[in-house]
Structure formats: structure tokens, C-alpha cells
Amino acid sequence: MEKSAVFNRSKLLPYALLAPQLIITFVFFYWPASQAVLQSFKREDAFGLVSEFVGLENYQAVFAQPEYYKAMLTTLVFSTLVAALSLSIALLFATQADKNLKAAPVYKTFMIWPYAVAPAVAGVLWFFIFHPSLGTLARPLRGLGLDWNPLLNGNHAMALVVMSAVWKQIAYNFLFFLAGLQSIPKSVIEAGAIDGAGPMRRFWTIIFPLLSPTTFFLLVVNVVYVFFDTFGIIDAVTAGGPAGATTTMVYKVYADGRLGGDLGGSAAQSVVLMVIVIALTAVQFKYVERRVQY
Amino acid sequence: MVEHRPWNDIIAYAILTLGVFIVAFPVYVAMIASTHDAATVVGGRMPLLPGGHTLENYYRAVFVGGSRTAPEPVGHLLLNSFISAIGIAVGKICISILSAYAVVYFRFPFRKTAFWIIFVTLMLPVEVRIYPTYKVVADLRMLDTYAGLILPLIASATGTLLFRQFFMTVPDELLEASRIDGAGPFRFFKDTLLPLSVTTISALFVIQFIYGWNQYLWPLLITTQDSMQTIVTGIKKMLTTTDELAEWQLAMATAVLAMLPPVAVVVFMQRLFVRGLVETEK
Numbered sequence: 001m002e003k004s005a006v007f008n009r010s011k012l013l014p015y016a017l018l019a020p021q022l023i024i025t026f027v028f029f030y031w032p033a034s035q036a037v038l039q040s041f042k043r044e045d046a047f048g049l050v051s052e053f054v055g056l057e058n059y060q061a062v063f064a065q066p067e068y069y070k071a072m073l074t075t076l077v078f079s080t081l082v083a084a085l086s087l088s089i090a091l092l093f094a095t096q097a098d099k100n101l102k103a104a105p106v107y108k109t110f111m112i113w114p115y116a117v118a119p120a121v122a123g124v125l126w127f128f129i130f131h132p133s134l135g136t137l138a139r140p141l142r143g144l145g146l147d148w149n150p151l152l153n154g155n156h157a158m159a160l161v162v163m164s165a166v167w168k169q170i171a172y173n174f175l176f177f178l179a180g181l182q183s184i185p186k187s188v189i190e191a192g193a194i195d196g197a198g199p200m201r202r203f204w205t206i207i208f209p210l211l212s213p214t215t216f217f218l219l220v221v222n223v224v225y226v227f228f229d230t231f232g233i234i235d236a237v238t239a240g241g242p243a244g245a246t247t248t249m250v251y252k253v254y255a256d257g258r259l260g261g262d263l264g265g266s267a268a269q270s271v272v273l274m275v276i277v278i279a280l281t282a283v284q285f286k287y288v289e290r291r292v293q294y
Numbered sequence: 295m296v297e298h299r300p301w302n303d304i305i306a307y308a309i310l311t312l313g314v315f316i317v318a319f320p321v322y323v324a325m326i327a328s329t330h331d332a333a334t335v336v337g338g339r340m341p342l343l344p345g346g347h348t349l350e351n352y353y354r355a356v357f358v359g360g361s362r363t364a365p366e367p368v369g370h371l372l373l374n375s376f377i378s379a380i381g382i383a384v385g386k387i388c389i390s391i392l393s394a395y396a397v398v399y400f401r402f403p404f405r406k407t408a409f410w411i412i413f414v415t416l417m418l419p420v421e422v423r424i425y426p427t428y429k430v431v432a433d434l435r436m437l438d439t440y441a442g443l444i445l446p447l448i449a450s451a452t453g454t455l456l457f458r459q460f461f462m463t464v465p466d467e468l469l470e471a472s473r474i475d476g477a478g479p480f481r482f483f484k485d486t487l488l489p490l491s492v493t494t495i496s497a498l499f500v501i502q503f504i505y506g507w508n509q510y511l512w513p514l515l516i517t518t519q520d521s522m523q524t525i526v527t528g529i530k531k532m533l534t535t536t537d538e539l540a541e542w543q544l545a546m547a548t549a550v551l552a553m554l555p556p557v558a559v560v561v562f563m564q565r566l567f568v569r570g571l572v573e574t575e576k
Contacts (some may be wrong), residue, residue, distance in 0.1 A: 001468060003398055003399065003462070003469075004466055005466040005469040005470055006399050006400060006477060007400050007478075007479050008401060008403050009382055010400060010479055011402070013396075013400065013479055014396040014400035014405070015396075015402070017393060017395055017396035017400075018391040018392070018393045018396045018397075018408050019393070020392060020393075021389040021390060021393040021412060021449075021454065022389070022408065022411065023392075023414070024445060024448060024449045025391060025411065025412060025415055025449045026432075027430065027434075027445075027449075028430060028445060028446040028449040029423075029424075029432060029449045030411075030461075030531070032423045032429070032430050033418060033423050033426070033457075035423075035424070035426035035429065035430075035523060036423045036425070036426045038424065041359075061565045070349070079454060089313075092309065092313075092393050093309065093310060093313045095306075096306040096310050096313075097306075099302065099306045101306055101307065101310075103307070107314060109561060109564060110314040110318070110385075110400055111310075111313060111314065111317060112560065112567075112568075113317075113557050113560050113561055114317055115504075115558045115560060115571075116504050116508075116553070116556035116558070116559065116560040117321075117508075117557065118507065118508035118509075118526045118552060118553075118556070119508065119509075119510065120510045120526050120527070120529065121333065121526060121549050121552050121553055122320075124530070124533065124545065125320040125321065125323070125324050125549060126320055126507060126528055128320075128323065128324060128327065128542065128546065129319075129320055131335075132500060134335060134336055134337070134340070134542065136340060139339075162542070165360075167317070167320065167348075170317065171317075172403045172571075175568065175571065175572075176313075176572075179572065182326075182400050185326055187531035189506065191349055195323040195424035197479075199302070202307075202532060207304075228422075230420060230423045231510065231511050232508075232511065232526070235510070235511075235514075235530065236510075236529070236530050236533075237510045250421050250422070250473045253421070253424070254421075254424065254511070257424070257425045263425060266425060267425070267426070268423075270422045270425075271420045272422060272543040273420050273421075274418055277418060277419070277422065278418075281416065
């Protein structure tokens, strides 16, 4: 799409208009991103004084660490759980709010506000409720005979960060599912009802398939969310522990490079992550094009 | 609806009410915790009704700071959060509306290239290039400054894409009409395009304000002085002691204060928020 009416005579003005964004983009985006790529092929001593080109050694070192595969697995488990739970819970709430209820707008408002809560703050809230010694819900859990301690037990820690991440993401998914549901023509559903399909059958054979573009879009967005935006939750609640049980790939980039530790390895991991994100984004854009036609 | 069954509505109300309860519960507990004294909170048998220490806790959190764990009063951190969130939102709007204007309303060599250079930044969140970006900011001597908190986070394409999309829907006749009236690029932008963009600008502002307010990793990395922290990073510092010593009632008061501005924005500007959210995702 192009405009037919434009300003043709200004030669320098467009560059001046673009300059602020381009300068900031080069200084804070392209320069550091290229440094990350460059650094991933180099090794620096602890003081950053000497650096030498080592080829793929950093990558080999990263892929030789058992911890890296563990972080990959953790990321996979974490993102699968968060995406599956937050999508299905949000869909349940959205289908209910889509019914012609008088109070639906009020419920909508009460459902979407957690979007505004910072991930780190959300983590702290859930940590407080489930804190082993002072948490409001930790006592009932122990009453049920569960030795609840997210500070020591890796599975409990994972459960806690998953809960916090799901809690925060429901709002977003709810909003998009509700919009998706409301754009499904009522006549299609009525046609199904006339053919004798009950509410459950109508949902699975008519509504759910028609909702699939929204679901797929949300799936990609949720995976990106779990990869990056949950950093605050993990750092605030578990700091990657106990014993690396909640160290995701992004958290490992941060932890390995901290205090000038293993900058080369951290940079190599950054590059691997960049490739993953670019792949995800490519999938998303390919799909978004389809959605526009739809 | 197709068929109307009363029990259907009752089930819907029950599920939604349960949902709202689950969504609100952690925040409710935090608010309750912020009204009790330290002993009640740490004892592990905190009642689920408000206590009598509300004013004391919030006063201490905002103006005094905790005795051991949080030396910096939260009032100052709130100010830092406001400055950086508004800086990020306004900065992003300014640079992206100008670049979108250039890309849509002008024809010049390398126009497509410029667009793609900006577009690619969509793909890489700051998390994957934190240390090199940190080094750039350190070299520019921007650690512990507002510029360091703000500038690296406004380098993104979301705003440019949003404005570009909106400008494409503005009828060409408007430009032709204002040209006949003798308006140049500046006057067309100021008198025609800017007034038309008010809703888009506001929607983007709402989304970017929340984004900026909730930043965590970046402020954590580039602030070394306690006085330059934002409120979201400040909470974590309150809790990094042994748990028995952490002043949870103050941390929870801080958490409530940290949530209040962005949540208020979502609740009171819901229409703009929804619009911004849906449009920045396209």
C-alpha cells in the first residue's frame, strides 16, 4: 500500500524526520546486537583487557554444558505449562463473558487489570501467598500433608512461577479471546442450533474452529511472553533456583554474564535466543498476513 | 442467544465470579498484609481482614524507608518510575510519529531501507542483548541516569508501525486540500495530521506507560545507586535478606503502590487501553 499524494519537493526533510529514530536504533539496537554476535566468537579475560578470536569455541562450550540442556528443558516445560493453562482458563472465562449477561462489562474490567501488574510484582504477590513459613495458602497445603517448600523443592518452585505467570497472562488472552468470540457471526451458531446441536457440540464444532486464528496468534504471543517477560517473575521469586530448577534460557543469559562472568558464553546463548525469536516472529508474521485476508 | 436457559446464566455468573475472585485474591492478600504490623505478618497466621497499621506502614514505606532492608524511601522510587515511564512513552511517540510521517508522506531514496531498519527491531527484545547494551550505556556515561533508563527502551518499531498504519487510512484528499490552501509539510503535520492522531497517540501512550512502568531487568542492570532505582526493582531489594528479617508489611505496601498507577490507567482508560493493545499487536 502506498500513498498517491505525497510531498515531493522536500529533499532533506524526510531524513531529518527519520534521524532521531534511526540514531537511537543504531546506538541502542544494531550496535549492541552486532557486539553480541561478535562477542560470541571471542574470549575475554576476567578484566576485559585481552580478547581473542576463538571461532565457535563459545558455542561448543555452551552446547557441551549439561546445564544448558537443562535450561532448554525447563524453558520448554515452563512455556508449555503457562501457555496451555493461561489459554484454556482464559478461553473458559471468555466464553462465559460472551453470553448475554448484564454484568459482562463489569466482569471484563475485573478480568483484565492484572495485565497492568509488573511481572516482578506479580511474582512477589504469589511468593507471599505461598511462602513456606508465612504464606496464607502454605499452611492449608501443609495441612493436606504436602511438604510445601518452593525455596528447597524444584517442582514447587516451578509450580509457583507457573502460577504467577499464568495469573498475569490470563488478562491478555481473555481480552483477545473475547474479541474473537464476539466477531463470530451469530447466524452460524443459530444454524447449528437449528440442526439440533447443543451448547457443547456447538462450541467444539463451530466456535472453536472459527476461533483458531485467534488461538494460534495467542499461542505465539504467549510463547514469546514466557521466554522474555517472565524474567521478572523468576528473578523475584526464585532467582533461577533451587539448584537451577527454574533457570530458563533467558535467565541463564543473565546469570552467566553477570559481573563479567562468562561474557562469551552469555553472548553465544544470546545469539541462539535471537535465532529462536526470529523464527517465532517469522511464523507470527506469516500467519498475520493470513489473518488480514481472513 | 440461541436458546435461553436460566441455569446457563447462573453457571456463567458462577464461573466468572470465581475467576474474578482468583484474579483478585493475591492482590487482596497483599493489601491486607500492608495493614498489619510486622509480627502479625511474619507469624504465619495473618487474618484476612484489614489491621490497624495502614497509615503507619504506608508512611514508613513512602517517606522513611525500612530500617534494615530498604534504606531508600519508596516515594523517591515512585518518582523515578513516573519519570522513566513517561519518558519512555513520550519519547517513543515523538520519534515514531516523525519517522512514520517521513515513511508515509515523502518519497526519497532509501525509504524502504529505512523502514526495514526500523522494522527489524520488533524482533529482538532487550533481554537478548542486555550486556552489550549495558556496555554502550556505560561507555556513554549514562549509568544511573534517566537517559540511561529511557533511551535504550524507546528503540523499537511498535510505534512507527502503528502510526504508519493509521496514516495510511487518512484520506489523500486532506493532503491535497491543505496543499491548495498553501500548507507545507510542517503545517499539514501540525494542523491536520496531529489533531487526527490524538486517539492513536493516547492509546499508544497508555500501552507504553504500562510497559515503561513495569520494566524490571533493564533498570536492575543499569542502576547501581539505590536512589536511581524504580519502584518495581526496589521491591526485590526489600526481600533479599533472610526471610525472617524481611519487612513484608512494607514490601507489600510497596507492591500495592507499584501496582496502583498502571492498574488505574487500565481501569479508567479501558477503551484506550484495549485499542492500544489490539492495534500494537497487528
